[in-house]
Amino acid sequence: xxxxxxxxxxxxxxxxxxxxxxxxxxxxxxxxxxxxxxxxxxxxxxxxxxxxxxxxxxxxxxxxxxxxxxxxxxxxxxxxxxxxxxxxxxxxxxxxxxxxxxxxxxxxxxxxxxxxxxxxxxxxxxxxxxxxxxxxxxxxxxxxxxxxxxxxxxxxxxxxxxxxxxxxxxxxxxxxxxxxxxxxxxxxxxxxxxxxxxxxxxxxxxxxxxxxxxxxxxxxxxxxxxxxxxxxxxxxxxxxxxxxxxxxxxxxxxxxxxxxxxxxxxxxxxxxxxxxxxxxxx
Amino acid sequence: xxxxxxxxxxxxxxxxxxxxxxxxxxxxxxxxxxxxxxxxxxxxxxxxxxxxxxxxxxxxxxxxxxxxxxxxxxxxxxxxxxxxxxxxxxxxxxxxxxxxxxxxxxxxxxxxxxxxxxxxxxxxxxxxxxxxxxxxxxxxxxxxxxxxxxxxxxxxxxxxxxxxxxxxxxxxxxxxxxxxxxxxxxxxxxxxxxxxxxxxxxxxxxxxxxxxxxxxxxxxxxxxxxxxxxxxxxxxxxxxxxxxxxxxxxxxxxxxxxxxxxxxxxxxxxxxxxxxxxxxxxxxxxxxxxxxxxxxxxxxxxxxxxxxxxxxxxxxxxxxxxxxxxxxxxxxxxxxxxxxxxxxxxxxxxxxxxxxxxxxxxxxxxxxxxxxxxxxxxxxxxxxxxxxxxxxxxxxxxxxxxxxxxxxxxxxxxxxxxxxxxxxxxxxxxxxxxxxxxxxxxxxxxxxxxxxxxxxxxxxxxxxxxxxxxxxxxxxxxxxxxxxxxxxxxxxxxxxxxxxxxxxxxxxxxxxxxxxxxxxxxxxxxxxxxxxxxxxxxxxxxxxxxxxxxxxxxxxxxxxxxxxxxxxxxxxxxxxxxxxxxxxxxxxxxxxxxxxxxxxxxxxxxxxxxxxxxxxxxxxxxxxxxxxxxxxxxxxxxxxxxxxxxxxxxxxxxxxxxxxxxxxxxxxxxxxxxxxxxxxxxxxxxxxxxxxxxxxxx
Numbered sequence: 001x002x003x004x005x006x007x008x009x010x011x012x013x014x015x016x017x018x019x020x021x022x023x024x025x026x027x028x029x030x031x032x033x034x035x036x037x038x039x040x041x042x043x044x045x046x047x048x049x050x051x052x053x054x055x056x057x058x059x060x061x062x063x064x065x066x067x068x069x070x071x072x073x074x075x076x077x078x079x080x081x082x083x084x085x086x087x088x089x090x091x092x093x094x095x096x097x098x099x100x101x102x103x104x105x106x107x108x109x110x111x112x113x114x115x116x117x118x119x120x121x122x123x124x125x126x127x128x129x130x131x132x133x134x135x136x137x138x139x140x141x142x143x144x145x146x147x148x149x150x151x152x153x154x155x156x157x158x159x160x161x162x163x164x165x166x167x168x169x170x171x172x173x174x175x176x177x178x179x180x181x182x183x184x185x186x187x188x189x190x191x192x193x194x195x196x197x198x199x200x201x202x203x204x205x206x207x208x209x210x211x212x213x214x215x216x217x218x219x220x221x222x223x224x225x226x227x228x229x230x231x232x233x234x235x236x237x238x239x240x241x242x243x244x245x246x247x248x249x250x251x252x253x254x255x256x257x258x259x260x261x262x263x264x265x266x267x268x269x270x271x272x273x274x275x276x277x278x279x280x281x282x
Numbered sequence: 283x284x285x286x287x288x289x290x291x292x293x294x295x296x297x298x299x300x301x302x303x304x305x306x307x308x309x310x311x312x313x314x315x316x317x318x319x320x321x322x323x324x325x326x327x328x329x330x331x332x333x334x335x336x337x338x339x340x341x342x343x344x345x346x347x348x349x350x351x352x353x354x355x356x357x358x359x360x361x362x363x364x365x366x367x368x369x370x371x372x373x374x375x376x377x378x379x380x381x382x383x384x385x386x387x388x389x390x391x392x393x394x395x396x397x398x399x400x401x402x403x404x405x406x407x408x409x410x411x412x413x414x415x416x417x418x419x420x421x422x423x424x425x426x427x428x429x430x431x432x433x434x435x436x437x438x439x440x441x442x443x444x445x446x447x448x449x450x451x452x453x454x455x456x457x458x459x460x461x462x463x464x465x466x467x468x469x470x471x472x473x474x475x476x477x478x479x480x481x482x483x484x485x486x487x488x489x490x491x492x493x494x495x496x497x498x499x500x501x502x503x504x505x506x507x508x509x510x511x512x513x514x515x516x517x518x519x520x521x522x523x524x525x526x527x528x529x530x531x532x533x534x535x536x537x538x539x540x541x542x543x544x545x546x547x548x549x550x551x552x553x554x555x556x557x558x559x560x561x562x563x564x565x566x567x568x569x570x571x572x573x574x575x576x577x578x579x580x581x582x583x584x585x586x587x588x589x590x591x592x593x594x595x596x597x598x599x600x601x602x603x604x605x606x607x608x609x610x611x612x613x614x615x616x617x618x619x620x621x622x623x624x625x626x627x628x629x630x631x632x633x634x635x636x637x638x639x640x641x642x643x644x645x646x647x648x649x650x651x652x653x654x655x656x657x658x659x660x661x662x663x664x665x666x667x668x669x670x671x672x673x674x675x676x677x678x679x680x681x682x683x684x685x686x687x688x689x690x691x692x693x694x695x696x697x698x699x700x701x702x703x704x705x706x707x708x709x710x711x712x713x714x715x716x717x718x719x720x721x722x723x724x725x726x727x728x729x730x731x732x733x734x735x736x737x738x739x740x741x742x743x744x745x746x747x748x749x750x751x752x753x754x755x756x757x758x759x760x761x762x763x764x765x766x767x768x769x770x771x772x773x774x775x776x777x778x779x780x781x782x783x784x785x786x787x788x789x790x791x792x793x794x795x796x797x798x799x800x801x802x803x804x805x806x807x808x809x810x811x812x813x814x815x816x817x818x819x820x821x822x823x824x825x826x827x828x829x830x831x832x833x834x835x836x837x838x839x840x841x842x843x844x845x846x847x848x849x850x851x852x853x854x855x856x857x858x859x860x861x862x863x864x865x866x867x868x869x870x871x872x873x874x875x876x877x878x879x880x881x882x883x884x885x886x887x888x889x890x891x892x893x894x895x896x897x898x899x900x901x902x903x904x905x906x907x908x909x910x911x912x913x914x915x916x917x918x919x920x921x922x923x924x925x926x927x928x929x930x931x932x933x934x935x936x937x938x939x940x941x942x943x944x945x946x947x948x949x950x951x952x953x954x955x956x957x958x959x960x961x962x963x964x965x966x967x968x969x970x971x972x973x974x975x976x977x978x979x980x
Contacts, residue, residue: 080802082798102801102802103804103805103807106802106803107804111802111803114798120792120795120800121795122791123792127791130788131789131792131800134785135789135805139785140789140805142781142786142813142817145780145785145786146777146784148780148784150780150783150786
């Protein structure tokens with residue numbers, strides 16, 4: 001599918017869509033994994049996002065940076081189906097996914113973590129990952145439960161333990177998540193998302209609550225899953241060092257608008273971006 | 283046209299009562315976030331005391347009014363705020379509803395204990411005599427009660443609106459409604475404002491209660507249930523107002539009253555429609571409003587921009603049992619079951635076998651609450667209606683088609699499950715509070731309409747559900763029936779445990795913990811919800827059929843909507859999240875009732891009060907107080923064992939350090955507050971960073 005000009009007639013907002021200036025000059029490539037086109041959303045008259053376009057290629061790591069309140073998490077929620085954008089559309093793997101509820105998007109291969117930690121406080125770390133593992137396989141038949149066929153199997157356990165080792169929670173498997181610190185809860189979320197074996201991993205400020213050493217380890221982890229498993233990564237992050245370690249490309253959001261896109265060092269040098277971060281005088 | 287008015291005008295004062303209730307509900311909800319189901323109970327207290335002082339103590343009306351409405355009602359509101367509301371201010375909407383549910387049951391039950399039961403001889407009234415017709419509108423006579431109700435309601439609502447708009451007290455209250463936390467930062471004493479809102483809404487409740495006394499002669503100050511039924515109309519009007527607008531609540535309430543009176547005119551009197559539609563009108567309107575009003579969708583979600591600064595809800599006490607405790611517990615349980623069976627078959631006196639059987643049957647019904655409330659976190663207030671569907675189906679099938687009652691019970695369970703699915707599909711997009719209200723509406727509908735037909739609940743006379751017979755075994759004998767109930771209960775327990783341990787149970791636990799995160803993993807929440815609703819309704823239906831069978835003659839009063847409320851409260855008190863909790867609840871419920879037969883009639887309500895007070899702790903301990911205590915004791919025993927181990931190993935190898943890893947006594951979730959320091963580094967956290975035991979006394 002050529003960039004910006006879908007062949008599908010089913011494109012919902014074809015009439016009103018304008019090709020984003022960031023995409024206008026790009027050469028046509030293979031179908032991107034995730035593409036948001038001119039997404040806009042308002043909350044009570046406040047434009048949280050206006051005409052934001054995002055592309056993530058297969059296996060690519062993209063960072064979204066921007067000051068607080070720029071709309072980063074809102075963008076995540078639009079991509080994952082928690083919010084329904086007022087205009088624009090979201091495509092995944094060459095198909096529009098607008099209107100799909102978030103659980104259907106997750107089944108397509110989009111996994112995410114949350115800025116405000118969303119864990120299941122009564123469950124253990126292991127159970128978190130088990131839920132994800134079973135959800136990935138589309139398990140959950142009632143009759144299987146009733147025939148006692150839902151016991152934890154060895155192969156499941158092996159896979160979960162591998163993921164736990166990856167995120168560094170191996171010795172906390174049996175701990176109820178309610179007893180973990182915020183940083184560890186973020187790692188549980190990350191492990192849970194990795195268990196889904198997504199094609200796109202969306203992480204919303206994964207490093208907040210972690211110290212510098214842990215953050216560095218986390219950056220390595222992202223790099224590893226990207227290289228070894230070919231996961232594409234969409235990372236919202238305040239810690240620019242971490243972004244620099246992980247991403248291939250960065251986008252800067254400010255007041256709900258995309259102000260720059262490109263290599264991280266380039267975009268951070270952009271006067272528009274400096275102004276967004278440092279104020280008008282900068 | 284004038285005849286239309288003749289019917290519409292009497293609806294106005296009637297609707298004003300609804301409006302008064304609705305305004306009070308909206309006020310409390312906006313200011314404190316509590317959907318106060320106990321509002322009807324508060325109205326009842328004032329009405330009761332007013333009537334008591336007026337009729338028995340022969341006080342002048344103004345004095346009785348002053349005490350009952352101006353002093354007692356706000357006092358009750360302040361007490362509720364202080365003892366109930368403050369501790370649960372940051373709890374979830376469901377927890378708050380459970381607390382108000384406890385009050386709804388506890389308050390009216392405690393009144394006869396305090397004042398003694400009594401009958402009413404004379405209608406007390408306030409201000410204008412209801413027996414005097416002051417003037418006519420068209421040909422409609424307008425009596426004193428009509429005038430006083432309408433004038434007082436309009437006065438109160440307009441006064442409140444003026445207060446909110448123009449006074450500084452109203453301004454601060456609006457600020458607190460927007461964001462309690464932000465208002466606090468601005469120097470507003472949010473706690474005092476909330477207390478004021480409670481006092482004010484309680485005053486409205488008292489006023490409504492007293493105004494109701496002469497309004498309808500069906501209102502009996504010794505019968506709190508009628509006040510609760512009226513509350514539904516209040517809830518409907520409040521829902522119309524989106525739980526926020528006072529004028530809409532007023533108009534909605536009056537409109538409902540008028541509509542009801544108009545229907546009386548247009549429906550043929552004595553017909554099925556008039557009998558069926560009239561009492562169910564508020565519920566039909568309520569369901570319609572709940573589903574149609576989009577503003578109600580997000581009632582549960584706080585709009586407070588500072589909502590995230592609140593500390594997280596207290597985590598559940600989780601005890602990892604010492605491995606050595608498992609074997610004795612297992613054998614203890616087996617011995618208990620054997621002892622129970624042997625006792626029931628031999629020495630237990632006949633008048634005690636029956637309640638034990640009832641307890642087992644209740645346990646089956648209560649397991650349905652474990653499924654819906656404990657496992658999925660939804661609060662359903664219509665389990666008694668599902669039980670009724672099961673019981674009446676089994677009874678009717680046995681009566682008309684000669685179907686064996688056990689088969690009929692299965693059919694009843696399936697039918698209840700189907701109704702459950704329909705109800706779940708109706709509320710699939712909503713959750714929390716709205717689901718609770720829709721189930722409450724359905725319970726009232728089933729109670730007042732569905733079970734009143736001769737082909738369902740057998741009308742007033744009721745229906746007889748026979749005892750099952752299996753070959754030569756005659757279950758007419760209570761002892762034999764107890765065995766049957768035990769088998770059914772064991773099967774149901776097995777089902778619940780398997781689901782709980784299986785994938786579906788884990789999905790539900792995930793949904794309970796965080797619906798957003800569960801959906802982000804690809805779990806279809808709607809499907810899980812429908813499944814659990816169907817299972818729960820089916821199990822309630824099965825239990826209901828058994829209940830009918832053990833009782834024999836049953837009627838719609840056996841599946842009264844109040845029972846749904848009481849049952850939920852009972853299970854929540856003992857523990858809604860475990861199978862044992864449901865069985866404990868069932869046995870305790872039946873056994874207490876039997877014990878109470880030895881006590882004077884006056885204290886009969888004490889059982890309900892006990893459980894209702896237990897429900898007030900739900901916000902703090904969602905696992906139930908019995909479960910909570912049990913986990914504390916398990917942890918304690920675990921610690922003792924550990925200490926004993928340590929001492930022994932020290933003595934064995936004196937000088938050597940004690941055993942390396944703790945056997946895992948407790949992993950209390952106390953240190954889970956976000957923002958606390960992260961122990962241990964990411965790549966390989968030291969073993970010491972795992973939370974240590976003994977967190978309970980923290």
